[in-house]
Amino acid sequence: MSEKIIVPELGESITQATVAKWLKNKGDKVFTDEPLVELETDKVNLEVPSPINGVLSDINSNDGDTVEVGTILGLISEVEVKADTEKKQKKENIVREENNNLINSDIERQPEPKIFSEESSDQDPLILTNEISKDETEIKHKVLSPAVRKIVSDKRINIEDVEGSGKNGQILKGDLINLMDLNPKPNERKIKYGQEERIKMTRLRQTIAKRLKEAQENAAMLTTFNEVDMSNIIKMREENQNDFQERFGVKLGFMSFFVKASILGLKLFPAINAEIEGEEIIYKNYYNISFAVGTDRGLVVPVLKNADESSFADIEKNIKKLSEKAKEGNLNIEDLQGGTFTISNGGVYGSMLSTPIINPPQSGILGMHNIVKRAVVLNDEIKIRPLMYLALSYDHRIIDGKDSVSFLKTIKENLEDPRRLFLDI
Numbered sequence: 128m129s130e131k132i133i134v135p136e137l138g139e140s141i142t143q144a145t146v147a148k149w150l151k152n153k154g155d156k157v158f159t160d161e162p163l164v165e166l167e168t169d170k171v172n173l174e175v176p177s178p179i180n181g182v183l184s185d186i187n188s189n190d191g192d193t194v195e196v197g198t199i200l201g202l203i204s205e206v207e208v209k210a211d212t213e214k215k216q217k218k219e220n221i222v223r224e225e226n227n228n229l230i231n232s233d234i235e236r237q238p239e240p241k242i243f244s245e246e247s248s249d250q251d252p253l254i255l256t257n258e259i260s261k262d263e264t265e266i267k268h269k270v271l272s273p274a275v276r277k278i279v280s281d282k283r284i285n286i287e288d289v290e291g292s293g294k295n296g297q298i299l300k301g302d303l304i305n306l307m308d309l310n311p312k313p314n315e316r317k318i319k320y321g322q323e324e325r326i327k328m329t330r331l332r333q334t335i336a337k338r339l340k341e342a343q344e345n346a347a348m349l350t351t352f353n354e355v356d357m358s359n360i361i362k363m364r365e366e367n368q369n370d371f372q373e374r375f376g377v378k379l380g381f382m383s384f385f386v387k388a389s390i391l392g393l394k395l396f397p398a399i400n401a402e403i404e405g406e407e408i409i410y411k412n413y414y415n416i417s418f419a420v421g422t423d424r425g426l427v428v429p430v431l432k433n434a435d436e437s438s439f440a441d442i443e444k445n446i447k448k449l450s451e452k453a454k455e456g457n458l459n460i461e462d463l464q465g466g467t468f469t470i471s472n473g474g475v476y477g478s479m480l481s482t483p484i485i486n487p488p489q490s491g492i493l494g495m496h497n498i499v500k501r502a503v504v505l506n507d508e509i510k511i512r513p514l515m516y517l518a519l520s521y522d523h524r525i526i527d528g529k530d531s532v533s534f535l536k537t538i539k540e541n542l543e544d545p546r547r548l549f550l551d552i
Contacts (some may be wrong), residue, residue: 129185132200134321137168137460144168145330146192146200150276151183157203164200169329171427171458191327271298272455299455331425342485347523350482351531355539357498357513360384363545375440381495382418383442385470387492387548388541390414390435392534393468399491399524399534400467408525417466417486418446420453420546421476427453428486430466470495480516490525493538494518 135146144166151163162174163183177183188194271279271286275298279286291298316324328336342348363377371379393400393414401410414435417428429449434442452458468489469486474497483494497517503512519535541547 128205129202130180130181131174131202132163134166134196134198134200135173135175137166137173141168141201141460142196143193144196146188146190146194147172148190149186149237150280152176153183153186155183157181157183157254166194168460171460171463172424172456173459174380175200175204179203179205185295211265239447247263256487272457274300275455277526292450293455297455331427335425337482338487342487345487346485346490348485348520349523349528349531350518350520351535352480352519353517353535353539354514355517355542356503357515357542359382360542360545361513363428371440375444377440377447379439380443380446382446382470382472383439384418384542384545385493385495385538386418386431386434386442387439388538389416389468389470391541391548392537394435395528395537396530396534397532401525402467402488402490403522403525404449404488411467413467415465415467417469417489418449419469419471420450422454422456424456425456427463428466428469429453429458429462430464432465469493474498474515482518483520485520485522491531492520493533494520 134144145168147165147167148153149164151157151161157163157177158180159178160176163177164175166173166175171529181203183201185202186200187202188198188200278284286298289298290296293299343353360381364381368379371377397410397412398408400414401408403409413433416431416434418431419426419428429452431437431445431449437445449458450463452462466486469483469489469492471483471492472483472495473481473483474495478496479499480496481494483492485492495519496518498513500511500513501514502509504510505512517535517538519531521531
């Protein structure tokens with residue numbers, strides 16, 4: 128008896144995916160719900176699990192193939208795997224116990240992972256050669272993201288000696304890149320790749336290119352600017368950071384202030400929280416704030432659902448959670464849908480000023496930038512203040528200049544006097 132491996136429903140308006148990588152080979156034993164193949168969609172990567180215990184008897188789609196929803200990717204032949212199932216269950220129990228230990232106790236880290244074997248010089252320099260049992264390796268593989276698992280598998284990395292920088296010590300893709308120096312240095316690219324490199328764009332990169340171009344072609348985009356004195360927010364964070372972190376287990380960042388200030392502005396100027404559909408304007412009386420996150424795969428924009436009902440602590444927790452999922456490649460379709468307004472923080476990369484592009488079908492996007500001490504005139508005296516330039520790009524078809532400028536001014540006033548955010552004025 129055989130069971131089909133079928134491309135599942137991928138989310139609203141998504142009908143195709145690309146086979147990113149098979150995680151199992153033909154003939155491998157597999158277990159129910161064990162990931163078999165990784166698919167890449169326009170928005171996220173997802174794993175297709177095995178429907179039954181058995182053996183992967185047939186693979187119909189190769190890495191890089193484009194597949195439709197409902198396509199048969201392969202077949203699983205049902206076989207007796209009782210002994211292996213018991214072994215697998217034992218390993219899963221160990222994994223759960225390890226995760227609990229990670230949460231409830233401090234882990235003593237090795238000061239320096241041994242990357243290369245001293246005994247053998249003819250091995251692939253990307254292989255970590257410290258001794259580790261097969262069972263322990265398989266256990267650690269279970270807590271890796273698909274992107275990390277792919278590197279570990281392709282490069283045959285011994286992950287036992289890799290210190291993870293993620294939550295509870297989880298190994299992230301960046302940890303492997305930094306440790307192994309997988310990316311060649313700028314002056315080595317020509318030596319490694321030659322005069323030119325030709326690499327097919329991922330589906331995510333193709334979607335980013337398509338949507339941003341559509342935004343420029345289909346919206347009457349205009350950008351207005353202002354600057355905000357960040358002195359009071361910086362002071363408030365410094366005075367309350369320790370108490371906030373002890374109480375809520377997360378740092379008080381700048382983003383929660385901007386989310387709260389944006390929501391107050393959106394309530395006063397509802398056209399900025401609206402969208403055009405045909406000949407109608409749809410006003411959104413809910414506030415789902417999208418925020419841009421840069422990842423190794425490209426820019427993704429997860430959504431803080433019903434942010435107007437969230438506290439500062441809830442916003443910071445959700446931002447941290449969604450950012451970690453984005454960087455680990457674990458976002459799902461629901462994390463990316465339903466946004467009504469976007470905030471993009473180019474300041475984390477050092478941007479002084481930019482004109483952000485609208486995230487369709489939304490009608491507005493706020494651009495944050497770096498904080499720089501500048502000389503300003505206050506009460507006829509020159510003072511040094513930490514200033515940030517703000518940029519609001521908007522669709523001029525439904526948002527008038529008066530509303531856009533007033534919206535940005537409202538954000539400025541609330542950020543310069545953050546007490547207003549707690550009074551909802």
